[in-house]
Amino acid sequence: MDPGAAGEGTRVEHSELRADCGNCFGLCCVALAFTRSADFARDKAAGEPCGHLGAGHRCGIHDRLRDQGYAGCTVYDCLGAGQKVSRHTFAGRDWRDAADGGRKMFAVLPVVRQLHELLRHLAEVRTLPAAAELHDAAAAAATRVEALSLGSADELLALDVAAERAPVGELLRRASQLARARFPRPRDHRGADLMGSRLRGADLRGADLRGALLIGADLRGADLRGADLLGADLRGADLGGADVRDALFLTGPQLAAASGDPATRLPPGLGRPGHWA
Structure with missing residues (x-):
């Protein structure tokens, strides 16, 4: 499964x-x-x-x-x-x-x-x-x-x-x-400097991204289900087509600071920012 x-x-x-x-x-x-x-x-x-x-x-x-x-x-x-x-x-x-x-x-x-x-x-x-x-x-x-x-x-x-x-x-x-714990071998990027990183299509399920700097990162199509995004800096990050369902501690301001598109999959209760494509 x-x-x-x-x-x-x-x-x-x-x-x-x-x-x-x-x-x-x-x-x-x-x-x-x-x-x-x-x-x-x-x-x-x-x-x-x-x-x-x-x-x-x-x-x-x-x-x-x-x-x-x-x-x-x-x-x-x-x-x-x-x-x-x-x-x-x-x-x-x-x-x-x-x-x-x-x-x-x-x-x-x-x-x-x-x-x-x-x-x-x-x-x-x-x-x-x-x-x-x-x-x-x-x-x-x-x-x-x-x-x-x-x-x-x-x-x-x-x-x-x-x-x-x-x-x-x-x-x-x-x-x-x-x-x-349900994710096999989740990545540990806690506090990592990932500014501008090319993470398009990356499997980041269950990853620890607490406090990570993801400013300007290319996260298009990335799978972030179950990832811990507490305090992650998503300014200018591209979440086009990314899957952030069940992402932990993700907030509206984080999404608003990023960009996305109609294909971005969001958690229940978090609306799509009005400026997204």
Whole structure:
């Protein structure tokens, strides 16, 4: 039996881990810094509102960001942190009305986003049949992380996020090993520099590609089923015709940073980026 044919469960995307711009005060358009480059048309300091941010906290060029030189905006996803910070942490108080100009709110955003990233990966662990022995541990970890994300602004700013990531990271590593065990002799490319590599048609089923640099890599037609892509840099990678079904810890921003085509096979729950051919 083809080891890649065995499904690893359906990817779960909880609504609270999806960006809801209508319930956010445009935090990513203010809190984050831009550096003029191929990804951003101009420089913008952290805490400075983007010139395209309207009075109603909506982007004035959202439907044409790439055409206007803001491709970097299309690969950012707050994972629901924006609306949580806006509506829960700061109880619906607009940063424009804050005495500090919103500085504390902007500082809290990346903390909550990191916690939501952990929640997203823990949710995925609980969909992996091969990692069933870790489901209870993943649920317990998610309960703890969610409770932390609901803390006050001062509690969030005092939080040692790295210390919270460590045990979750170990749990994700164990889940990955269990899920990839069905693949014979999977390749180990963890943290590898594969920038611009010619991997067209490569058999990368079950490969460990955690943290790998795949910038500009030719992955056309590659089989990445069951590959661990946690933190892999896919900027400019060509996924045309590639099979990334059941790829582990793959995110929407990673896909948005890459290119693909109608033949690219995606995991359930991850949509095809609008700029793909």
